[in-house]
Amino acid sequence: MKLKYKLVKTIFLKLYSKIKQKILNHKKKSIVSLVLLVLYYFSLPFQLFENRYSTVIESAEGQLLGAKIASDGQWRFPENDTISEKFKKCIVAFEDQHFYQHFGFNPVSIVHAIQENRKAGRVVRGGSTLTQQVIRLHRNGKKRSYFEKALELILATRLEFRHSKDKILQLYASHAPYGSNVVGIEMASWKYFGLQPHQLSWAETATLAVLPNAPSLIYPGKNQEKLLKKRNRLLKKLFAENVIDKETYELSLQETLPQKPFELPKIAPHLVEKVAKEHRGEKVKTTIQASLQQRTNEIVNQYYQVYKQNQVYNMAVIVIDVKTNNIISYVGNTPTEKQHQKDVDIIEAPRSTGSILKPYLYASMLDDGDLLPETLVADVPTQISGYTPQNFNLTYDGAVPASRALARSLNIPSVLMLQEYSVNKFYEQLQKLKLRNINRPPSNYGLSLILGGAESNLWDITKAYAYMSRTNSYYALSRGKYRKEEMAQLNYEFENKIDFGSESAQKPIFGAAPIWQTFNAMKEVNRPQGDEAWRFYDSSLEIAWKTGTSFGSRDAWAVGVTKDYVVGVWVGNATGEGRPLLTGVDTAAPVLFDVFQFLPRSKWFEEPHKDLEEVMVCEKSGHLATEFCPSKKQFIAKRAKKTTACPYHKMVHLDQTLRFRVNSSCELVDKIVSKPWFVLPPVMEWYYKSKNVDYLNLPPFREDCVNAQQDKFMDFIYPKANTKVILAKDFNGKVQPAIFKVALSNSSAELFWYVDQKYLGTTKMFHEMPVFATNGFHIITVVDSNGNEIRRKVEFESE
Structure with a gap:
């Protein structure tokens, strides 16, 4: 080994010495050669094509969802990394059968072309290789001349040094002209056959292989006879060279040429527009599931046909995979007319929130320990600084458990809860949830913030609900841990994986227990008409969901949450026009449940044991129990132990008949009967007893009693x-x-x-x-x- 190494070293040193000596002896020639070499190296720009490309989006499975034309008016898809084997064989056989042998140009072909063209007195044959044609496409617009031809030869050899043969074929396939404003095989394949290039037959591929040679032949008429002859000659050549068998050849000859251009798929047109703003001129593989997207489109179209009878023209649906925060379906609007704003992407359009924010308030109060799930909240006529909220049905319950107030979306209890919690604190929570359109000072919203006084969009609303679902699930899975970046942005790019941050013992916004209790309350929301008996079916969907209707029936919302998915729906008019009968529960909710029917079933949320504590709670008031309350065991968030004890139960002293209250002035002490009594304030009591027939008024004092302290009644x-x-x-x-x-x-x-x-x-x-x-x-x-x-x-x- 040492002898071989010494021998190689000796030869290298001798060769180096000779080259060095020649350079020293011919300095001028050496300098010129070096300059020419540098010029040759930099003769070809690093980026060969700087064209403007169409914006193209694909599904997670690689299916074309839609595209937007390039800014120069050309349908030119971004360069492809691969091309089909059929096209490789067809284009090489037709254009440059020695492609894999030459080094950029073919001298024999050039000579033959010159001879035949001279003989015919016109150009009947080209001698350009595929590599030269790539250079010609790169130098598009340059006037044809002998100098230009010579330059093409030089640049073609430089291109061969830079790229592999397959890469050169890819460049050609991506930039070859195919008639009108169609550029590249991928766009041509969709335009003329409605298929992806790898799905084409041999006859279809052969047609696209011969077409760049004479793009005008694609148009219907006499020209197509020439195109057919060209295609068939190529098929015959492929058969002769054993690329295709006899049966394939004969069947291919029977195939017709394309007659009518195909429309590009428009499966997610509004997502195309969104991607075009953020990734213009790129091909983006998205997280959209093609089959779900198509089914969602069908559902939206079905309901649109019904709702437009009520002059409701717009709708949007978004579906999120909770675990990944990926968007798996994106329908930005209905297939309505332009006069009804069909191009508006409603998913990110700010709209009045209606009641859709109520679960956030409920979760916030549970999380801060200001409320228990069944705590009674007043539901009585209310006027606060001139603001008079009304329940949707214009009735009052007097007092209602907070969870039922949320399930029934009662407005007055929500306003009173917000008043207790404070608008400023709730506003801060909404900022943590990153609701971008809620951006004015809290004082500008006031208590109407909870009833639609603010605007938000379907993107942000569903993102926040996805955060809540994922937080609860991760907490249960990790046995009591949170993640710092759980409130992450939604994602539609397939290659992008969301990082939810490192584990932490600290909750990012809401604790797991308040979220779980909020979802339990949301599960009890009354279903749309026709689905009221959902609890009685084993196959029924368990969904935490909420609807919202804005003032004037302008916006109808519905959001549904499971462990695995969030579905958001908005229905209304993009112009802001309200319509009678437009409500979240009757208009948006049916769409929501139809979409959920096509999603895999999810188990209900797991109970976050580490964030819960069992306590005694008053059966009637929902407050922490006192010694006077009939009580029951209930799990509550650990932070909720600071809530107040029941203020509505007190001990009263009665006579033997239990009809009158007494004291020691009118009854012997040993005959006084002491009994706990549930007593609400007068106004709450007035409405409560009309809805609760078992409510008993506090008995009056007996007439013979003196110094009896009368309660406010x-x-x-x-x-x-x-x-x-x-x-x-x-x-x-x-x-x-x-x-x-x-x-x-x-x-x-x-x-x-x-x-x-x-x-x-x-x-x-x-x-x-x-x-x-x-x-x-x-x-x-x-x-x-x-x-x-x-x-x-x-x-x-x-x-």
């Missing part, structure tokens, strides 16, 4: 404290009274009404009184027959 329903009452006029200009209303535990009692000590009248059973007053402040007084009274200061103003 009477209160104003309307007006609220510090209210300005505006007295409106009718069509005749006559001032109309304001109707004041009082809630009373003992409905049979008689009430006496006064304004500034002036007697107005008496009410029995139904305690409502029409009130007139001059502009300014007045005192309203109501007195019962026992001398109990309530007062309210009110400002009156006439229109």
